[in-house]
Amino acid sequence: MSVSQLIQKINEVAANPPAQDSLDPADRIALLEALDSLRGAIESPVEATARIAFGAYEQVGLRLGIDMGIFDCLATVLPAGEMEVTELAEKIDANTLLVSRVMRLLSAMGLFKEVSENKFANGPLAPVFADGSPFPDVVLHLTTGAEVLVKLPEYLKNTKYKNPMNAKNGPFQFAKGTDLHYLIGSKPSLLKQKRLQLRWQSSGDPWFDFYPVEERFAQSSSTDTPLMVDIGGSLGNDLAAFHARFPSLRGSLVLEELPEVLDSITDLDASIVQVKHDFFLPQPKIALGAKAYFLSTILHDWPDKEGKIILAHVRSAMNEESVLLINENALPDTNVPLYPAKLDFLMMSFFSGIDRTVKQFRTLLEESGFELVEAHQPKVVRSGTGYIFEAILKR
Ligand SMILES: C[S@@+](CC[C@H](N)C(=O)[O-])C[C@H]1O[C@@H](n2cnc3c(N)ncnc32)[C@H](O)[C@@H]1O
Structure with missing residues (x-):
């Protein structure tokens, strides 16, 4: 031709x-x-x-x-x-x-x-x-974040090109002249936009469409123990969608979040138990021995040091039947497409965080006392599609 x-x-x-x-x-x-x-x-x-x-x-x-x-x-x-x-x-x-x-x-x-x-x-x-769509908020969030991104070369030059590892003293703090963490130092309206952005990004297949919930949770029989604890679960949308899909699964659904986030919830299914909790502290009694602990787009906000603290507290709450489910945009080990590679830089500049590769997740989990059982992905893998990493206590 x-x-x-x-x-x-x-x-x-x-x-x-x-x-x-x-x-x-x-x-x-x-x-x-x-x-x-x-x-x-x-x-x-x-x-x-x-x-x-x-x-x-x-x-x-x-x-x-x-x-x-x-x-x-x-x-x-x-x-x-x-x-x-x-x-x-x-x-x-x-x-x-x-x-x-x-x-x-x-x-x-x-x-x-x-x-x-x-x-x-x-x-x-x-x-x-146009108004009424989540996209304008996404654009607002990302263009505001560009102020940090544009200063990234200067920040990295000053640090002699060290990988940002300090959640409280990284590119965001440098660009904004603050010592506050991004989640605290950015305006509340920006946090709303970030949540909207996440909803937009995760608008592909919900995680429970490609994780075998019924097969794995069938043994979870007691109504007294929690079925699932969503740690840093934002406004509870994930748990609400999970409950709507699997209404007859037994056990409570626990939403853990920072007080200001839970206080902003206006309507959430009454079956979801809301617990004010800081994930850098030990898990509360109500959340011990759950079938599943869910960390959705949490770990990429934090460098390994903080990630390991979060995981250590989850680990202490788990028993031999428990699973840890991590929902994240993990990167392939090689040939990462452009969009996920950009998302990794977003994590770097806002949080000194990292979108980890599958291999890096395996290492983080092993070093934190977990055994990776399986990395689940949907049938159709879009650029930026998440994984569900399913892990159990290391035997
Ligand atoms: C990236 S968002 C993920 C939200 C939700 N899991 C999702 O997938 O849409 C990170 C969440 O962690 C929460 N968070 C941040 N620091 C926290 C802490 N120390 N303890 C508990 N939650 C925290 C934030 O409020 C925010 O909702």
């Missing part, structure tokens, strides 16, 4: 693409990877440098589109509406020239279409960034 035939073919498919939900999920991901590898093969060094080094401008353009109310405003003219930039500028109360420059950037990013000079229509993705 000649290059011009290839271009024609790609343009034909792009003009009339298959509906996303008609594609097999694994095929869709393989197609994206194929497109990325074709781009990588034909891009010149100048083009590749421009794409990578100018990446932050797209992030900022997106943030401006949200902050200035552009997405909200254009969402109201859906589905096929069009708007002159002068009208848009008037509606959002901003300078027309500035709005036209922002719209130029956002259109070049494919979010809007310039249907005629300075007249715009929504692209298919534009509504995703």
